[in-house]
Amino acid sequence: MSDYIVRATAANLKIRAFAIKSTELVEEARQRHNTSPVVTAALGRLLSAGAMMGVMMKGEKDILTLKMQGDGPVGALTVTADSHGNVKGFANNPLVLIPANYAGKLDVGAAIGYGELTVIKDLGLKEPYVSQTPLGTSEVAEDLTYYFAKSEQTPSSVALGVLMNRDNTVKEAGGFIIQVMPGIADELIEKLEQKLGSIRSVTSMMEDGMTPEDILESVLGEFGLVINDKLTTRFLCNCSKDHIAKALISMGKEELQSIIDDGQDVTVKCHFCNSDYTYTVDEIKELLRVARIKSGARKIGILGDTEE
Numbered sequence: 001m002s003d004y005i006v007r008a009t010a011a012n013l014k015i016r017a018f019a020i021k022s023t024e025l026v027e028e029a030r031q032r033h034n035t036s037p038v039v040t041a042a043l044g045r046l047l048s049a050g051a052m053m054g055v056m057m058k059g060e061k062d063i064l065t066l067k068m069q070g071d072g073p074v075g076a077l078t079v080t081a082d083s084h085g086n087v088k089g090f091a092n093n094p095l096v097l098i099p100a101n102y103a104g105k106l107d108v109g110a111a112i113g114y115g116e117l118t119v120i121k122d123l124g125l126k127e128p129y130v131s132q133t134p135l136g137t138s139e140v141a142e143d144l145t146y147y148f149a150k151s152e153q154t155p156s157s158v159a160l161g162v163l164m165n166r167d168n169t170v171k172e173a174g175g176f177i178i179q180v181m182p183g184i185a186d187e188l189i190e191k192l193e194q195k196l197g198s199i200r201s202v203t204s205m206m207e208d209g210m211t212p213e214d215i216l217e218s219v220l221g222e223f224g225l226v227i228n229d230k231l232t233t234r235f236l237c238n239c240s241k242d243h244i245a246k247a248l249i250s251m252g253k254e255e256l257q258s259i260i261d262d263g264q265d266v267t268v269k270c271h272f273c274n275s276d277y278t279y280t281v282d283e284i285k286e287l288l289r290v291a292r293i294k295s296g297a298r299k300i301g302i303l304g305d306t307e308e
Contacts, residue, residue: 003233005055005085006212010223014184015192017220018052019176019212025051025087025235026162027170032235032274035094037168039074042108044162045140046079047089048175051233053144054081057121065120070138072113073098080272085233088272106164112138117147141175148179155180155189157196161203172206176215188223195219237273244268244277248284249291256288 003024008017026044029035035043046066054064062083069076075092101107114135121129131151135143141158148156160175178196180189196219199205205215217225248256248268259266260281267278279287 004212004230005052005233006216006230007055007228008216008220008225009228010220010225011184011188012224014181014188015178015220015223016181017176017178017216017225018055019216020048020052020174020233021206021212022048022051022173022175022233023170025233026173028235029089030168030170033090033094035091036096037164038098038106038108038111039091039094039096040164040168040170041106041162042068042074042111042140043077043079043089043091043094044170044173045108045160045175046077047087047235048160048162048173049140049144049158049177050079050081050089051085051087052175052177054083054087055085055231055233057083057123059083059123061124063122065118065122067118067120068112068115068135068138068140068143069118070113070115070135072096072111072115072138074111074113077112078271085231086236087233088235088237090271090274108140109138112140114138117143119147119151144177157192159202161201161206163203163207172203174206174212174215175202176212176219178219192223195222235273237270237275239270239273239275239277241277241279244270245279245283245287248279249287253288253291256284256291259284260288 003022005018005020026047029043029047030040050066064081066079067076073093073096077091079089081087096111098107098110117133117135119131133147133150136146141160144158145156148154156177156179158177163172165171199219213227263281265278265280267276269276
């Protein structure tokens with residue numbers, strides 16, 4: 001079955017929940033970036049969370065960016081998602097190899113290290129919303145739980161998991177985000193906390209074949225769970241040769257001229273999907289021509305403003 005996200009409510013709208021099956025998109029990220037098992041787990045968790053947080057946004061063009069920057073060997077993880085279930089991401093160092101943790105599990109926390117979580121929401125306003133919180137465990141789920149409580153004042157429970165096969169491909173990936181809304185009764189919060197404290201890990205539930213709906217039912221069934229909708233989620237990068245060309249133009253005339261003087265084709269790699277785009281010297285000359293036209297237009301605009 002293809003990856004998907006479930007949106008649900010419970011307790012007469014006092015609880016909202018999101019659950020995701022993200023096995024295919026995490027495996028695609030692993031293949032694109034050739035990530036080691038521990039980086040696959042780390043990036044997979046952040047991709048799963050980013051996809052769910054993306055569909056929390058309401059605007060058609062809203063964009064969410066999550067960045068975990070730590071002092072561990074991974075360096076940083078960056079994930080971008082939209083409100084339609086599309087997500088992409090990369091790790092600065094995809095080939096980290098470190099020993100398992102004390103429980104014999106992939107040590108995601110050590111791979112990321114201590115640092116900062118940055119959440120950026122571009123909602124089409126003049127300035128994007130930016131929040132930064134310190135990384136606690138760097139296991140991803142706990143850090144996002146802290147972010148929701150600290151920056152959005154929304155008590156939440158975040159659970160994420162990536163299960164690997166022996167050949168280092170992704171066997172299962174997914175998770176959930178459960179949030180309580182303002183006005184919820186204290187006894188309901190206490191009951192929910194007790195329930196969350198008694199459930200099995202997400203990876204064990206997924207390994208047993210439980211779907212996102214099954215997982216939410218196991219947690220929120222007694223609270224009157226209502227599944228509202230289900231939408232497809234996937235790893236999708238919107239890069240293109242034209243898109244990269246705009247980035248090259250923004251480098252400026254001197255840098256473009258330097259590339260032309262070298263007389264060699266230039267290849268640019270997209271960080272998010274690892275795709276290569278090659279530009280010939282003639283194509284760079286055309287980009288330089290466009291850059292000069294744009295520069296001239298800006299100068300005319302400045303002169304015009306000055307004269308007025």
